[in-house]
Amino acid sequence: MTLRKRGANTVVVDASGSVGTNGGRVKDYPWEFADGTIAHDTKVTHT
Numbered sequence: 029m030t031l032r033k034r035g036a037n038t039v040v041v042d043a044s045g046s047v048g049t050n051g052g053r054v055k056d057y058p059w060e061f062a063d064g065t066i067a068h069d070t071k072v073t074h075t
Contacts, residue, residue, distance in 0.1 A: 041071070
């Protein structure tokens with residue numbers, strides 16, 4: 029997983045290189061941000 033800051037108030041989280049238990053596929057990518065926003069994509073940009 030990578031976390032990058034883009035600008036003053038934007039972050040990009042990217043779990044595209046992640047693998048699940050025993051090397052299997054990850055079924056869901058739940059991201060919960062401090063403002064209460066929830067996203068479920070492999071790569072998310074949040075402002």
